[in-house]
Amino acid sequence: MRRTGLLISAFAFCIAMVSTFPAQAVDNTRTARVLDRLKNANAWRSHIMVVAHRTGWKENGRMIRAENSLDAIRNAIALGAEMIELDVRKSSDGTLILMHDDFLDRTTTCRGETRMTPLATLKTCRLVVEADGHATDETVPTLEQALIETRGRILVNIDNKLTPDILPEVATLARRLGMAEQILVKENLWDDRRIADARALMTAIGPDVTFLPILADDAVHDADFMAKATSSFSAPAAELVHWHADDAPQTMDGGVLFSAKARAAAIRGNWHQWVNTYTIINRAPGMQAGGRGDERAVIDGKPLESWGFWIDRGATIIQTDEPKALIAWLEKTGYRIPYDLTN
Known part of the structure; x- marks a missing residue:
């Protein structure tokens, strides 16, 4: 009897320790609050979430920070963005790094093909601010460095610049750092075969990582497929x-992706409609947003015709090159609800 009592007491102590420390450590992070808003779209449709594209490198149409830099990550966190996008590649010796391009020339002081360059060399390549070409003090970051910078502070949208088979490795790294729930992976879906392929990929990645479908209107033409693509993964959003x-x-x-039927499907499925308003270099303004992108909002000074247009049609997540301007406008117009981290 005494032994039973001791076992019960020990068990109760262990439960108390687990619930007091790990749960508290997770629940009090900002990312836990952001995840709540991400995964409960219908409860938070009056709040617009902001994703900083390439970590948020622009202000007023000008590139003022090095893209995919730790400096830009820290700035996006300070601004209050919910998520950053990271472009992921590998060094020649297999380390996951942040780099958008196939080549180093545009964004660093080095030259040559990214995949042919070892990490030791990349650590000598200083990141460049593209607007004026000046080299920063920061070198090419590893994905691990970036994830450590974001832990407990902001969600991470992984833009995989390689083949899908590196995503389980990305997930393993995030899991080792205790932040698998903070990362989101995504694939383009347009038919049942693509859904099946993505399911197989997510089996390899693991259930603690969030998957988002990318749906483009050159291939997806009805709300029924949108509902199927999201429900197949319990996806909290669709890009x-x-x-x-x-x-x-x-x-x-x-x-079609922002039609009344699409909006109804999003509400029935409890998922966010996500729009990209950022620029694609050397392409028409607003190429991914029906011509209503960041340029319309910031350069032309007409945010209602860009960001406001998409919000009126159901968008509750906006991925932008201009997180500072977007957050300021959303706050001014009442589309932001502060995060309470005190309880």
């Missing part, structure tokens, strides 16, 4: 691309 041709007028209705 929606409304393609814009160079000589086309601005969209007037948001296309």
Whole structure:
């Protein structure tokens, strides 16, 4: 009897320790609050979440920070963005790094193909601010360095620049750092075969990592497929691309992905409609947003015709090159609800 009592007491102590320390450590992080808003779209449709594209490198149309830099990550966190996008590649000796391009020339002081360059060399390559070409003191970061910088502070949208088979490795790294729930991975989906392939990929990645479908209106034409693509993964959001041709007028209705049927599907499925308003270099402004991108909001000074347009059609997540301007406008117009980290 005494032994039973001791076992019960020991068990109760262990439960108390587990619930007091690990749960408290997780629950009091900002990312736990952001995840709540991400995974409960219908409860938070009055709050617009902000994703800093390439870690948020621009202000007023000008590149003022090195993209994919730790400095830009810290700035996005300070601004209050919910998520950053990281472009992931590998060094020649197999280390996961942050780099958008196949080549180092545009964004660093080095030259040559990224995948052919060892980590030791990359650690000598200083990141460059593209607007004026000046070299920063920061060198090419590893993904591990970036994840450590974000832990407990901001979610991470992984833009995989290689083949999908590196994503389980990304997940393993995040898991080792105790932050698998903070990362999101994504793939383009347009038919049942692609859904099946993504399911197999997520089996290899593991259930603690969030998957988001990318749905583009050159291949996805109805709300039923949108519902299927999201429900197949219990996805909390879908990244929606409304393609814009160079000589086309601005969209007037948001296309099929932002139709009334699409919005109804998002509400039934409790998922966010995510729009990308950032620029694609050397392409038409707002190429992924029906011509209503960041340039319209910031350069033309008409945020209602860009960000406001998409919010009116159901968007509750906006990925932008201009997180500072977007967050300021959202706060001014009442689309941001502060995060309470005190309880």
